[in-house]
Amino acid sequence: MVVNMEWGNFWSSHLPRTPYDLSLDDETQNRNDQGFEKMISGMYLGEIARLVLHRMAQESDVFGDAAVYTPFLAAIREDDSTDLSEVRRILQEHLKIPDAPLKTRRLIVKVCDIVTRRAARLAAAGIAGILKKLGRDGSGAAMSGGGGRGTRGQPRRTAVAIEGGLYQGYPVFREYLDEAMLEILGEEVARSVTLRVTEDGSGVGAALLAAVHSSNRQQQGAKSSFFLPPRLFRFSVEQELEQPVPEGEA
Structure with missing residues (x-):
């Protein structure tokens, strides 16, 4: 038996949908569709992080007047240098944000980490749900x-x-x-x-x-x-x- 699990369009009221997920959905051409995919797919994680950082920029002067558009979530999160030099380079060269202080760079890394962790945990929950259906989750x-x-x-x-x-x-x-x-x-x-x-x-x-x-x-x-x-x-x-x-x- 072969079953194609089209879980990209899975939806449940228990999914932790945030205002950033709603904003992202409003921006897409397939609004109100593929909700689960938009929370876990690499196609969308950078945009979710950008929306969080953009709101922070609107509510404080942490980023000045710049809007943070970042398709570089993975590179930012994986920068393990003491001064976050790779984050600084990405901000300067790609996002046109010069001279971001270390405190701000750490904040950006934290946001990228939270978005990544949430996506991974939601994906794991999806896998566990299928294992439960199979009777292979230990229950x-x-x-x-x-x-x-x-x-x-x-x-x-x-x-x-x-x-x-x-x-x-x-x-x-x-x-x-x-x-x-x-x-x-x-x-x-x-x-x-x-x-x-x-x-x-x-x-x-x-x-x-x-x-x-x-x-x-x-x-x-x-x-x-x-x-x-x-x-x-x-x-x-x-x-x-x-x-x-x-x-x-x-």
Whole structure:
């Protein structure tokens, strides 16, 4: 079974939508659409950070009269120099903000960090929700035909295939995603979930997984499931990962 999880348009009243999310949505051509994607996708994170900083500029003189437009969220957040020299360079060369004091640069890094952490934690919650549907979140609830434990009572392994530059090129995002997965699932279940980078499109991936599934059914009579969330994340509960996690494996 192959299921394309078009979660970009997922919406729930429990999602922490802020005035900045509403402002971003108003600016887009697909207003009131793809709400979840606009909160977690690399296409939008820089704009969310810009909206926060722009409001701060309007309410104080921390940035003078400049509006902060930043597609450089990852580079700003990952500047670990003592004087935040990379942040200063980005502000001067790309955002035309000269001589921003260190206190201001630290504030900008903090905003970028908050936006990044929120996106990663929301993405982790989405992954955990699908694992719960599969019965692989440790809760014991499984959908029909599923099962979260192997023959020896240990968690079955699940592979999550992830595509997109945000996960591949932004180590801090990956760190926060892993951190949230561990917090939500607990250590035992989290170590049974493997996050993998993939560069093929979701359509190609779905076709390949369907072919593997068909072959497995013909050869072994096996029953397997594949979950393919769009673009940023794609699930694949892969046949070769169906064995339980060995004891003591990190």
